[in-house]
Amino acid sequence: MARFSIEAALRGLAARERSALSRIITLLESARADDRAAAEIVLEQVLALRAKREVPAIRLGITGPPGVGKSTFIEALGSHVLSLGLRVAVLAIDPTSQKTGGSILGDKTRMARLAVEPRAFVRPSSAGAHLGGVAARTREAVLVCEAFGFDLIIVETVGVGQSETDVASMVDTFLLMALPGSGDELQGMKRGIMELCDLVVVNKADGDNVVRARNTASDLRSALKLFGPRAAGFLPHVLLASAALGEGVAETWGSVVSHQELLASTGELLRKERNERRHFFRVLLLEKLSASFEAAHRAAIQELELAVLEGRITASGAVAQLFASTSAEG
Numbered sequence: 001m002a003r004f005s006i007e008a009a010l011r012g013l014a015a016r017e018r019s020a021l022s023r024i025i026t027l028l029e030s031a032r033a034d035d036r037a038a039a040e041i042v043l044e045q046v047l048a049l050r051a052k053r054e055v056p057a058i059r060l061g062i063t064g065p066p067g068v069g070k071s072t073f074i075e076a077l078g079s080h081v082l083s084l085g086l087r088v089a090v091l092a093i094d095p096t097s098q099k100t101g102g103s104i105l106g107d108k109t110r111m112a113r114l115a116v117e118p119r120a121f122v123r124p125s126s127a128g129a130h131l132g133g134v135a136a137r138t139r140e141a142v143l144v145c146e147a148f149g150f151d152l153i154i155v156e157t158v159g160v161g162q163s164e165t166d167v168a169s170m171v172d173t174f175l176l177m178a179l180p181g182s183g184d185e186l187q188g189m190k191r192g193i194m195e196l197c198d199l200v201v202v203n204k205a206d207g208d209n210v211v212r213a214r215n216t217a218s219d220l221r222s223a224l225k226l227f228g229p230r231a232a233g234f235l236p237h238v239l240l241a242s243a244a245l246g247e248g249v250a251e252t253w254g255s256v257v258s259h260q261e262l263l264a265s266t267g268e269l270l271r272k273e274r275n276e277r278r279h280f281f282r283v284l285l286l287e288k289l290s291a292s293f294e295a296a297h298r299a300a301i302q303e304l305e306l307a308v309l310e311g312r313i314t315a316s317g318a319v320a321q322l323f324a325s326t327s328a329e330g
């Protein structure tokens, strides 16, 4: 990265300059040791700036299979929120984008208005192989967006693997997007996601799909009832939408706001925030611990890894041996 003036970037952030925001997020994403050191200084200031907010940002996670219309829907929802005079940021995690190289470009055109609007900010990041690492970086990017003063921060993630659990833990409201489909397809929907979500939007409820979408919505309502209400007796809303036609978008925003109000009035928002802080601390601690342990015992780790590869020792035996030898050193 080019020489980075921490002070200039922080001044820019406080003055709500999007270029400063981009530079800070790029710094946070860097794996270089000296960038990481600078990132820690920046994060301290970011947390201080964030703590000065009078009204917290609404943090909304959106997940769903590729092609369900997440990006199109975010453009519509974001535009609606902008029309209410609010500021919106979009952080998109796409583990598939590194392979195809196409989806980031696609997102730029699908979020054309948000990409140019001064009160909006769109940041795609390619998760690649290090999904865990990207989740930690996204968590930090959310903090920076909160410090910047966005009213709504959307984290878009593809519904694959662990990313949705991570994203659910860093947002207040978790929205699942589904396609109109048969009951069989819904059966295949991962139970874990159904348990995590606060809101379901059946998208593409347009043209020939309208009846199918209505049936899907009622199937989903029955399925969600089986899981029982969330904390505070909240049963996830199931809404129909057409991101392409801009239908169901204002209603979805209404549901997000009422979910947020419920979380605030029951103390759940505060509890989430505390859990989130602890989780974040643990994630950073683990990251640091594993990096410094690895650096201190690289040779021994490599030797044992080879023994594991060749079947000379079991994985758990190797870990036990490593810890026995390293703790003997003191």
Ligand SMILES: Nc1nc2c(ncn2[C@@H]2O[C@H](COP(=O)(O)OP(=O)(O)O)[C@@H](O)[C@H]2O)c(=O)[nH]1
Binding pocket: 064, 065, 066, 067, 068, 069, 070, 071, 072, 073, 106, 110, 203, 204, 205, 206, 241, 242, 243, 244, 245
């Ligand atoms: N008919 C219809 N098509 C849609 C709708 N929303 C998105 N699409 C189309 O579905 C495709 C995938 O959309 P995209 O937003 O990229 O999906 P993502 O992968 O979930 O982000 C695009 O060709 C969109 O134009 C909708 O509400 N109705």
Ligand SMILES: [Mg+2]
Binding pocket: 070, 071, 107
């Ligand atoms: Mg997308």
